[in-house]
Amino acid sequence: MTENQHRSRDGFGSKIGIIAAAAGSAVGLGNIYRFPCEAGNNGGGAFLLVYLFIVLVLGIPTMLSEFIIGRKAQRNPVGAFRALAPKSAWPLVGFMGVFCAWILLSFYSTVSGWTLEYIVKAVGNDFQGKELAAIERDFSDFHNLGWRNVMWQSVFIFLTGFVVFNGVKKGIERYSKILMPLLLLILIILGVKSLSLPNAGEGFRFLFHADFSKITGKVLISALGQAFFSLSVGMGALITYGSYINKNDNLATTALSVTLSDTLVAVLAGVVIFPAAFSFGIQPTAGTGLVFNTLPMIFNQMQGGYFFCIIFFVLLAIAALTSTISLLEVMVAYLAEELRITRKLATVLASAATLILGVFASLSLTGDTKFVVGRRPLFDGLDFFSSNILLPIGGLLTVVFVGWFMGKRKFFGEITNEGQLKLKMKGVILFIIKYIAPVLIAAIFINCIR
Numbered sequence: 183m184t185e186n187q188h189r190s191r192d193g194f195g196s197k198i199g200i201i202a203a204a205a206g207s208a209v210g211l212g213n214i215y216r217f218p219c220e221a222g223n224n225g226g227g228a229f230l231l232v233y234l235f236i237v238l239v240l241g242i243p244t245m246l247s248e249f250i251i252g253r254k255a256q257r258n259p260v261g262a263f264r265a266l267a268p269k270s271a272w273p274l275v276g277f278m279g280v281f282c283a284w285i286l287l288s289f290y291s292t293v294s295g296w297t298l299e300y301i302v303k304a305v306g307n308d309f310q311g312k313e314l315a316a317i318e319r320d321f322s323d324f325h326n327l328g329w330r331n332v333m334w335q336s337v338f339i340f341l342t343g344f345v346v347f348n349g350v351k352k353g354i355e356r357y358s359k360i361l362m363p364l365l366l367l368i369l370i371i372l373g374v375k376s377l378s379l380p381n382a383g384e385g386f387r388f389l390f391h392a393d394f395s396k397i398t399g400k401v402l403i404s405a406l407g408q409a410f411f412s413l414s415v416g417m418g419a420l421i422t423y424g425s426y427i428n429k430n431d432n433l434a435t436t437a438l439s440v441t442l443s444d445t446l447v448a449v450l451a452g453v454v455i456f457p458a459a460f461s462f463g464i465q466p467t468a469g470t471g472l473v474f475n476t477l478p479m480i481f482n483q484m485q486g487g488y489f490f491c492i493i494f495f496v497l498l499a500i501a502a503l504t505s506t507i508s509l510l511e512v513m514v515a516y517l518a519e520e521l522r523i524t525r526k527l528a529t530v531l532a533s534a535a536t537l538i539l540g541v542f543a544s545l546s547l548t549g550d551t552k553f554v555v556g557r558r559p560l561f562d563g564l565d566f567f568s569s570n571i572l573l574p575i576g577g578l579l580t581v582v583f584v585g586w587f588m589g590k591r592k593f594f595g596e597i598t599n600e601g602q603l604k605l606k607m608k609g610v611i612l613f614i615i616k617y618i619a620p621v622l623i624a625a626i627f628i629n630c631i632r
């Protein structure tokens with residue numbers, strides 16, 4: 183690719199634009215839906231502690247590595263590895279990322295569809311005055327209507343395709359900037375409410391009291407998978423976004439801001455969900471129902487709950503959308519640049535491929551489903567495979583590539599903007615990327631599969 187072509191690539195207009203877009207990718211259902219589920223299933227406080235450690239020590243370096251690869255190479259994940267390591271097998275890592283995006287988006291769009299169903303329920307004042315049992319019944323009835331899940335999922339994939347269709351800058355930047363801070367605000371309001379409920383202390387303790395004996399191999403790999411999932415790292419989404427980052431932006435502080443915002447939202451979601459769930463008598467291990475049943479119950483108890491409920495689910499849908507955009511973008515950038523087809527055609531193809539697998543993911547959650555792997559619904563299988571296997575492997579290979587194969591000169595050049603930035607920590611950062619991150623990721627991963 184020539185310099186000219188580089189310049190003609192769609193980019194982010196401002197620093198806040200890229201932070202907003204990357205944070206938009208990171209903040210999503212992973213924080214508000216998946217984080218409480220995983221924490222609930224893995225012992226609460228012990229999980230949170232491991233999670234925070236992993237985000238700090240493994241998440242940030244992996245995110246930074248993706249930004250470095252993307253901005254240096256100015257390509258989609260496959261093209262980026264090919265540009266930086268010609269005639270090697272590294273492009274396969276990028277390819278694995280594109281494949282992972284497809285799987286992730288297929289089941290992610292199922293849950294995204296639920297947010298639309300819940301907007302409709304909220305507007306129709308469907309929760310008001312209902313007992314927990316009724317709210318739980320409605321949720322499982324909805325699960326059993328496979329076609330309705332598929333309908334909302336299709337709508338959501340269409341929305342995602344629509345934004346991606348219209349290009350990176352116009353599409354992504356505009357939507358993320360204002361709405362994510364609003365989501366944060368509403369989470370704070372909900373957190374205050376949740377903590378004031380009777381018996382809330384028990385849920386709070388569940389989340390913040392770490393019982394070290396509960397840290398098992400499964401907790402470690404679940405926390406690793408959740409951390410990478412939540413930060414959107416391990417499959418090249420941030421290589422793709424990195425390729426749009428301005429040459430003068432500070433990659434390290436960008437990675438730090440994105441990580442901090444993402445983690446703040448996840449912990450806040452925990453503060454909203456667990457005290458309320460314990461107060462209402464919802465088990466922390468309830469899985470899908472944990473979040474989707476607890477939230478309406480909170481709104482039920484609130485002054486102005488009707489409006490808060492609508493606003494919340496609208497914002498949640500938008501948070502999901504800024505994440506699905508980044509997943510679809512990985513597939514689209516790959517198809518458009520590698521197969522040399524137009525962005526529009528690439529968008530249509532990637533959306534169609536997602537819907538095909540996604541339908542099975544959605545239908546696997548109905549009570550009488552035939553779509554199971556092992557004894558679990560296909561939905562869970564896709565989630566487990568992508569989050570706990572593909573993302574850790576992808577993340578591992580990414581840090582190994584940057585630490586060992588890209589070359590020190592290129593690394594320091596990219597992280598300091600060719601010497602413009604005085605980054606005191608740059609040696610430490612390289613050390614973490616080169617030694618600590620790969621060893622720890624590999625150790626957690628091997629400890630779990632052996």
Ligand code: TRP
Nearest residue numbers: 208210211212411412414419505
């Ligand atoms: N991080 C998003 C969330 O928490 C999901 C997501 C978007 C993602 N893009 C990704 C996960 C890329 C892994 C890789 O909801």
